[in-house]
Amino acid sequence: MKRSRALLLAGVAASAVLLAGCSAPADSGSAGDGSGTVRFLGPEDPATFAPVIEAFEAEHPEITIDYTQVPFDQYSSTLQQRLGAKDDTIDVYAVDQPNLSQLAAQGFLEDLSDLSDEAKAATSSAQFEINQYDGKMWALSVWNSTQMLFFNRDALAAAGVEAPTADPAARWTWEQTADAGRAAQAAGTQYGLLLEQVEAYYQLQPLAESLGGGSGIIGDDMLTVDVTNDGWVKAMDWYGDTFESGLSPRGVGGFQTAPVFIDGNVAFFVGGPWDVGRFASDASFDWGVAPMPYFEGGEVATPTGSWSWGVNTASKNKDAAREFIEFAALDPAGALTTTEATTIIPSNSEAAATYLPGLEELGGEHAAGVADLITYEIEETAVPRPVSVGYVQFESAMNTAFADIRNGSDPAARLEQATTQIQDAWKKLR
Amino acid sequence: MTASLAPSQAPAGRRRSTRRRLGPVGTSVLGAVIGLAFLIPLWWTVVNSLRPGDETFRYLNPLEWRTFFTLTPTLDNYFALLDTDLGRAILNSLFISLVTVVVGLAICATAAYGLSAFKFRGQGLLFSVIILSFLIPFDAIAIPLADMFRDWNLQNTFFGLILPGLGNGMAIFLLRTFFLAIPEELVEAARLDGLGPWGVFRRIYLPLSVPALIGAGLMLFLFQWQAYVWPLLMGTDRDHVVGPVALSNLQGQFAVDYGVLFAASVILILIPLAIIIGFQRYFIQSVSTTGLK
DSSP, X not given: OHHHHHHHHHHHHHHHHHHHHHTOOOOOOOSSSSOEEEEEEESSOHHHHHHHHHHHHHHOTTEEEEEEEOOHHHHHHHHHHXXXXXXTTOSEEEEEGGGHHHHHHTTOBOOOGGGHHHHHHHBOHHHHHTTEETTEEOOEEOEEOOOEEEEEHHHHHHTTOOOOXXXXXXXXXXXXXXHHHHHHHHTTOSEEEEETTTTOHHHHHHHHHHTTOOSSEESTTSOEEOOSSHHHHHHHHHHHHHHHTTSSOXXXXXXXXXXHXXXXXXXXXXXXXXXXXXHHHHOXXXXXXXXXXXXXXXXXXXXXXXEEEEEBTTOSOHHHHHHHHHHHHTSHHHHHHHTTTSOXXXXXXXXXHHHHXXXXXXXXXXXXXXXXXXXXXXXXXXOOOOOXXXXXXXXXXXXXXXXXXHTTOOHHHHHHHHXXXXXXXXXXXX | OHHHHHHHHHHHHHHHHHHHHHHHHHHHHHHHHHHHHHHHHHHHHHHHHTSOGGGTTTTTTTTOHHHHOOSSOOOHHHHHGGGSSHHHHHHHHHHHHHHHHHHHHHHHHHHHHHHHHOOOTTHHHHHHHHHHHHHSOHHHHHHHHHHHHHHTTOTTOHHHHHHHHHSOHHHHHHHHHHHHTSOHHHHHHHXXXXXXXXXXXXXXXXXXXXXXXXXXXXXXXXXXXXXXXXXXXXXXXXXXXXXXXXXXXXXXXXXOOHHHHHHHHHHHHHHHHHHHHHHHHHHHHHHHHTTOO
């Protein structure tokens, strides 16, 4: 009996030692003197940020950047929980731009207003404004985005349709695009038109904006839903009909769409700059790029915005954290390294000017004119997502509504339902 | 009268025997169809892990034989996984799960022994609390629990990832029910031979309960192997990333390579599958004999 008790005690002691061994907490950066470890949280693959981290560490040998990836789908909610608990193991984090005001309102972002002048000089006005909330600047824009109309030139040629060009002055309308898509279908292509993020507000907002429907959020406090106006209903009627009529496929979800274009099964595809590199390497047919369409008689509006980086208020290493985001956003050479391993546009204007010709080169003759087109869209036609503390709830309810509309729900009724849902969710924010 | 009965009896007898013959055949066919229905998504995953990501959706609409078969299988997706954190994540998950099984079984079996072999005041209440603990979904308490763990500085540590899996109410419940079925006479005989409470536990209860222990161990293993929300809340830096989080991380923001994603899923399925198939005899035994006298 003594032996068995001794054995048990030994077992318990061994497990205690084992567990204690695994519990040594990660080394926390030295406090406040601009050196040590900066913990950086984002939704990207570590390979994406490897170049910027390497370049920064080479320039600042006293600072180490420790990057942690959180899956994109859970990024917002994980961030919310961890920042809410004053998690000091996050120093710098990537901020999805439409969520900025909510994060700032909750006190999760360090005020960076002293960098306003430099930030204003470094980027486009839309990208500068997007980081403002309550008269202060809370983050620095690192990436920017836009959307373009990719087309399968072979499919259009088979239907005898002349393909659009990259010239913004010769921008096609949605009606024209749908007609050409149907002609391509009649000539044997499986689908006429496909949007990359079929159920995402980011890509669908411009449809309503083009018809005068606005962003869907109005009011001084930006907490009034306005998605049942004529512009929104008309845009969603058109969108629902593209699926109803078979112009677009129903069974393909967001981000499963690019392979459909790569396989040559769709005539028109609305996607982002990241698709240029992908199509260049994977598509085996003749494709091209044109400006994103607008509705006949309506306004031209294109999506914009991407990611900013901010400093956590609970961080114990804010000076070093600021050094890092300044390097990635304000230093053109630093900004350029953030896009080295991915095809997205740097927000820094000088970096973008160096980057875009390279992107055009990546796409070869198919992507001719894409650099000028992207620059034009970002400066002239970009409509940012609304800045509202209720954006997160708004986007989530709208994305569900888009999914239902493309699967056959009546647009007007479904938008009414979304309005009720959003208003309910916003009650506690008012 | 016999003549009039005979013809009516004969077809009834044939009907019965036909029904008797058709019965098992029908059930087998139905069983096979249901089995296939369960297998199809898994099979589709395996096939797509063997073809390039861009071909994943090529043969989906309309369905054809190539949806479920490929003539040009390639292991490229599996090789691509070598460049990701998945290998490290699988080792982490295995480490976390195995430590949970060993330490968790020690804790749960001791608790179950205490609740079944001794009588003490408040025993019923204590047992009710344990039952309640597994009736509340873990995800529901994960967020406040994560706040507490953060206060204790347990974020990004294996200890923080392992700890919530150790005390499992369901495992205690299963083991206690199994322990209650151990004959009192056996325990008394052991006591007469000079064994104390620990001796009885170690020499009588544990050896007799191997199937139940394996069942409870599998439960503890799967709890950790599938854990997703908790690791996300506790922090998953590169040194502590676990399998399901690494799998989800493969899904990029702008593009998803479904071939690589499916290859990673197949690997994450194979490991528990091997363990469950290895132990399934005991697992089924433990659940089916729990409570039998």
